Amino acid sequence: MDGSVTAMTTEVIVVGGGAIGLAIADRLAERGDRVVLVDAQLPGQASWAGSGALALIMPQLASPPLRELARHSSKRWPDFAADLQERSGVGIERRNTGLLRLVYSPSTQDSVRSTGEWLTAAGVPSELLDASQIAALAPLAADPARTALYQAELWQLRPPRLLRALQAALSAHSSATVRRARVGALLQTASRVRGVRLICGEKLYADEVVIAAGAWSGELLAAVLGRPLPVRPVKGEVVCLDAADVPGGTGGPLLLGETNIYLVPRSDGRVLAGSTFDDVGFSARTTAAGLQHILRGALVMAPGLADASMTAAWAGLRPGTPDGLPYVGRIPGLDGLIIATGHFRDGLLLTPGTADIVASILHGETVGIDLCAYRPDRPVPRDSTVDAIWHSRSG
Numbered sequence: 001m002d003g004s005v006t007a008m009t010t011e012v013i014v015v016g017g018g019a020i021g022l023a024i025a026d027r028l029a030e031r032g033d034r035v036v037l038v039d040a041q042l043p044g045q046a047s048w049a050g051s052g053a054l055a056l057i058m059p060q061l062a063s064p065p066l067r068e069l070a071r072h073s074s075k076r077w078p079d080f081a082a083d084l085q086e087r088s089g090v091g092i093e094r095r096n097t098g099l100l101r102l103v104y105s106p107s108t109q110d111s112v113r114s115t116g117e118w119l120t121a122a123g124v125p126s127e128l129l130d131a132s133q134i135a136a137l138a139p140l141a142a143d144p145a146r147t148a149l150y151q152a153e154l155w156q157l158r159p160p161r162l163l164r165a166l167q168a169a170l171s172a173h174s175s176a177t178v179r180r181a182r183v184g185a186l187l188q189t190a191s192r193v194r195g196v197r198l199i200c201g202e203k204l205y206a207d208e209v210v211i212a213a214g215a216w217s218g219e220l221l222a223a224v225l226g227r228p229l230p231v232r233p234v235k236g237e238v239v240c241l242d243a244a245d246v247p248g249g250t251g252g253p254l255l256l257g258e259t260n261i262y263l264v265p266r267s268d269g270r271v272l273a274g275s276t277f278d279d280v281g282f283s284a285r286t287t288a289a290g291l292q293h294i295l296r297g298a299l300v301m302a303p304g305l306a307d308a309s310m311t312a313a314w315a316g317l318r319p320g321t322p323d324g325l326p327y328v329g330r331i332p333g334l335d336g337l338i339i340a341t342g343h344f345r346d347g348l349l350l351t352p353g354t355a356d357i358v359a360s361i362l363h364g365e366t367v368g369i370d371l372c373a374y375r376p377d378r379p380v381p382r383d384s385t386v387d388a389i390w391h392s393r394s395g
């Protein structure tokens with residue numbers, strides 16, 4: 001053994017304190033497991049930066065397994081939110097705002113119409129609105145030359161509140177501990193992961209280690225897997241505007257523009273505008289070009305925002321995978337390890353479903369969904385469509 005050793009034996013160590021890791025730790029503690037959650041508070045955490053839509057924004061472009069996991073998790077959201085708010089005492093502001101896909105150039109008419117047909121076939125009601133209906137529903141996007149596809153059901157929440165609620169719920173369990181530290185490596189003997197080594201040298205031991213370290217998971221797993229897990233950070237920038245004095249700037253549906261820029265009007269008069277997709281490593285800086293791209297799209301959608309103050313801007317690192325699907329499950333032949341990462345641009349939506357699945361795997365129970373497509377040992381597609389996936393979808 002090297003370095004200082006702390007003889008601390010716990011049942012489960014969860015690495016990563018974003019929405020995925022927190023929800024897993026909370027779920028396990030609820031079930032009576034002893035849990036240590038280790039989080040390094042790295043800049044660029046995706047969960048805090050997310051815009052909070054609890055639906056696939058472009059379901060017609062998602063693969064069937066992603067839609068399946070989204071369906072599975074969506075069904076859990078109402079109970080998950082109610083239970084979390086009750087136990088934590090923190091309101092997460094989950095509300096149904098609907099989604100308006102705006103059309104302002106003739107070339108987009110057809111694709112929005114076919115999105116509507118796709119949604120209808122999938123059992124999701126939507127309707128085409130004319131300019132006067134848009135003006136009544138979303139004055140922020142009013143323009144006499146517009147049409148839009150309106151989807152009345154789309155839930156969203158405020159991600160920082162979700163994190164606060166999960167942290168409070170987790171801390172309330174006497175069997176749970178939270179460590180602010182960075183894990184440097186996994187401890188392994190033969191075919192079993194035994195725990196983690198923190199970068200300060202301290203070792204923590206457990207029966208099971210869950211890796212939920214978002215975009216950073218790949219590097220942590222490289223040594224035990226013998227190859228890097230292909231999770232890549234995909235930076236998304238967000239601009240926050242104060243639109244309290246702008247007509248329609250308070251509340252209303254999530255607005256999606258033709259260039260995949262979206263606006264999220266909050267009930268307090270703040271409007272979030274996002275986002276970008278940048279493959280720039282672990283840099284979580286906002287940039288002039290990123291903000292220009294977002295603001296240009298935002299002002300086409302809502303010219304009334306031109307005078308709004310910009311109150312903040314931030315960036316988060318989405319954990320992207322080559323096929324756009326998360327990695328959830330065990331690695332055959334390697335005991336004591338469960339992976340839950342790669343949720344890309346849908347991790348908030350997929351949080352309750354992922355937490356349930358990990359808890360079931362850990363307790364050897366069957367899961368009501370076929371997990372094959374999410375296996376962490378699945379082959380990396382040769383002709384990776386990753387760039388197409390990343391650049392064709394907003395989020």
Ligand SMILES: Cc1cc2nc3c(=O)[nH]c(=O)nc-3n(C[C@H](O)[C@H](O)[C@H](O)COP(=O)(O)OP(=O)(O)OC[C@H]3O[C@@H](n4cnc5c(N)ncnc54)[C@H](O)[C@@H]3O)c2cc1C
Nearest residue numbers: 018040042046047050051053183214236316346347348349
């Ligand atoms: C701009 C933007 C908009 C988005 N919008 C939406 C949306 O509307 N709806 C939706 O569902 N999803 C959305 N997402 C995606 C969603 O935010 C992510 O999929 C999700 O948050 C991933 O959660 P996570 O817990 O896996 O990762 P993260 O939230 O990134 O958390 C990973 C955690 O691991 C910790 N960590 C990493 N390495 C270590 C280590 N070695 N030791 C200890 N701790 C470590 C980090 O400190 C971090 O806290 C958006 C993302 C962005 C960036």
